[in-house]
Amino acid sequence: MQTGSFQWMKSLNKSTILNLVRLKGPISRAEIAKITKLTPPTVTNIVAELLDSELIVESDLGASTGGRKPIMLNINSSRFYVIGIYARANKIDAAIANICGKIIYQLEGNVPESPTKEQFLESLKAMVAKCVELARTDGQPVLGIGVGMHGLVDPQKGESIYATHLNLRQIPIKQFLETEFNIPVLVENDVRALALAESWFGQGRDLANFICVNVSTGVGAGIILDHKLYHGSSFAAGEVGHIPIDVEGPQCRCGNYGCLEAFASGPGMVLRMQKAILLGEKTSVWQKAKGDLSQITGEMIYEAALEGDRPAMEVLADTGRYLGIGLANLINLFNPSKIILHGGIARAGSLVIDPLKEVVMARALTDSVKQVSIVTSNLGKQAAVVGAFTLVLKKLFTPTPD
Template identity: 45%
Template sequence: MINDIRTGSFERMKQHNQSSVLNTIRIKEPISRADIAKLTKLTKPTVSSLVSELIEQDLITEEEAATSTIAGGRKPILLRINYSAYYIIGVYAAAEVVRVIMSTMDGKIITSISQEITELPTKDEFLEIVIEKIDYVIHHSKIERSLILGIGFAMHGLVDPVQGVAIFSPHLHLEDIPIKETLEREFNLPVLVENDVRSLAIGESWFGQGQNVSDFICLSVGRGVGSGIFINDEIYRSSFNTAGEIGHTIIELDGEKCQCGNNGCLEAYASESAILKKAKMGLNDHPESLIHEWLIDSKTDISLEMVFKAAREGDSFAISILEETGNSLGLAAANMVNLLKPSMLILEGYIFEQGDFVVTPLKNMIEKYTFKSPHEHISVVCSELGKTGMALGAVVLILHKLFKTESV
């Protein structure tokens, strides 16, 4: 199963059954062979054979139950996933940073490194940065290459996950980056590539707020605005692998110019870049703002940290900018909720970590503009995965391939 691509209908069926057994153990652990057979509807001999193979591969471990299920009988042998047996590399490439982690199968990060991108790179320069950072985590983690299951890659922009190509990276101004081909050739490991916010949603479903939630939306705000959509326990990509581009939904006809070329996109009103633009353009009309004083003292440009600090100190100009941002995001989110009816909205990004300045107006807009029956309720929560959320999502791309059953 590990790093093994089988061919033929029998072997595909066997791999399907093995993944089914492995995923059942993951969800129900500790669990006996007999209970696995009941849940998977596989025969006991089949389960026993598959479990033996998984033990041989060090993917699962055995332990004796604390008590017997039958008075005076033998204590059953229970099975657990051996999460520390293998490792996965997760890569997150944003407009301004490349972050690489080495993780165990349960999401524990053992090595990580980041590099800021200060100048627009060429395709080759971008790939060189990624390769260098992957080399670093492999070397410093001291993990044998044979114990690394693969490399998951979360890339901002438009991605073709089948070919493993970054079709268009708007903030890096790069097209057709052959990520999968390059990294598989360089490291001789399986590589899976996905859009960053879809990776985040997949990560939330395994390690974050989306655990045990079958339908949810991740709304991520950074230099851009994007969403990852989870429906019936699966990520939704669409036929074109472009689902979730909420940042380019129109919230104002003939409005602000967006970098995509259209006018009135959400991203032009509610991204980090939009917040800074509003602060710069409106500052002269608000000489009373604390930001004026801080700019004179520091002799630096306006920053997000400065806007939020001013808001925390009661600066009405800063508060109004953040409230407008929350209103715009909330209106777009309300439209998505009306269309898809998720039970949860997960918010990710720096602006959601700075108190309620953006979150409260966003929630208010959702409450005001969603059409719902009396029994419907949507939870609005903030991601708790932190800066490594996208990279952990990339790790789950590999885990998903290992644990989840595919149609045969």
């Protein structure tokens, strides 16, 4: 065996044990050896290394099966931090968590309007600097920084290929932040990071195949196939918002006509509400916007619908039906066991979900495919930053060969 292969196997065994402690802890050395099929001396040596590195700790004695009570092992939740950054169009959200995924701090910062590439990177730098300083104050080393970025992302280079909402290309996020802070940086598309968060901490745990769909200013999907994030050959997988659902439909910001995003995103809902008002519909959204069509937001439509406003409820129902067409396409293509919805539609509940499910049931190909579970995320508003720092946790607990 070559030296590199030996080192990789050693690293793999170490991560296997570390991840087992994360999933099964408190757990004894004997249980680890039994589950992993590694020899007891190998387990003892690797556990000693993990204890020395302070990634795990010894806890209370376990139950005896006849001999001495075994010493149990747990992840060290009081040592090391990871940082998650979610870069939105005009804001940056951040979270600092321990290596068990418990959030310790949450922060928020701004991005200048229509920033240059340099201004955007400086905004990221300022937010990361605050996080690093908080970690330093607590005396905690930072193991890594995860960045969830909208648009097309090359996770191998750690580069934003095209940030659609910023209209910026080739942003060297990983290179810039690693140079500034000398901390490992991982970058991923924000919706794929959401899928990772669901896989580790949400409704995707233990599922081999599921899809996360986020509906906000756009519509994107994070796809998990055989427990792995699916990127596609050029990192563009999941652009479900640009599936055409009506070739006679309105023009999308991508330049094509009739894209799902043009109908089902926040801006799409606003446009339909504006048209309804111009056609004479009476709605409380008009009062919420103080009589200014340009001030209507998706949030106003949600609020009005929840208050029983008929035109607003119909806009949400139409949104559900349009999304149902897009999701039926995804279901027929990938056959997931579950679809997890994020964004404003998660708050709209049955007003969107019921018509969505009706369309999916009508368009899914077979009875077995129709059994797909469609749910809203329970990770809350911090889901995006959870996904970002989970990039680091995944690297720590489940490494892959270089």
